[in-house]
Amino acid sequence: MRPSTVADGPTPLDGVDTVLADLDGVVYRGSVAIDHAVESLTAAAETRRVGYITNNASRTAATVAAQLSGYGLHVTADDVVTSPQAAVRLLVDAVPAGSTVLVVGGDGLTSVLEAEGFRVTRSADDEPAAVVQGFSPEVGWSDLAEASFALAADIPWIATNTDWTIPQERGTAPGNGTLVSAVHTAVGRLPVTAGKPETPIFTAAVERFGATTAMFIGDRLDTDILGARRAGLVSVLVLTGIDGAKQVLAAEKGSRPDFIVGDLRELSQPYPEIVEHDEDDVHVVTVRQARVAVRGGVVRVLAAGGDPVDLLRAGAHAVWGTGRAIYGLDIDPALHPGE
Structure with a gap:
């Protein structure tokens, strides 16, 4: 075999004015910051707008910002785009203002809906105008049953996200997708989804940060990379979370990243040709x-x-x-x- 001359190209950050990062598996795993993530994102924020996107609907943007700040990042609630925020954008177009909405989820979801003027209920007996479903560790069978009862009326059903798994310090746990699937099995239809890999959450982030050329960093091909590509963003897969080599090699065309990095230090390093x-x-x-x-x-x-x-x-x-x-x-x- 003849030798080839190999050069390094520009960095992944070159030409990008906004960096959007997933959280679980990218910035932290469970409650522990991932090596090199904080310093790398802090360095990127010196020359670019940096925002954070999360499908996890169990916490408010302020709570997420407080956690990120605890790692040493300079983050406010306005820097965090959550799947409940994207879901409420869909809900505003689906039902009248001030409607009663049955919620499956926690404070991260209810607080956003209430701030928008919707009345939150947990019971199908209140004849809700829609069902909005998001992840919370406290969600149980009775919550899923109430959603199923309410959806018998053929009202709008919006899911914050359908992630099958969620990374935790102790390992990988079932995500909101498993809970949505339980309701789907009962009612025989699927929800409209606000979070990754659908585009509403990316659209919300691009609009909020005024991005012209945005990059999205994620650890999952089926949500992060697929969603970023659907939204027309530069996509980066970092190998610190859910997906690794096996998933990369088997990736379908629509979920293949523009860049693959071992950790976030490589964002500012010349990418190999x-x-x-x-x-x-x-x-x-x-x-x-x-x-x-x-x-x-x-x-x-x-x-x-x-x-x-x-x-x-x-x-x-x-x-x-x-x-x-x-x-x-x-x-x-x-x-x-x-x-």
């Missing part, structure tokens, strides 16, 4: 010292390189180009943070 060349019937993909070969739809490692993320970048580029099975691609287990 992907170099390709053909040798007879072999296609070679090189990222710095990492090299993979594609032949007949099979991807094999030629050189792992010094940085395991470079091998993942090269392997992903090769696999996405073949659309076929993978053999011989040995990825560092450290790149599987969700397992």
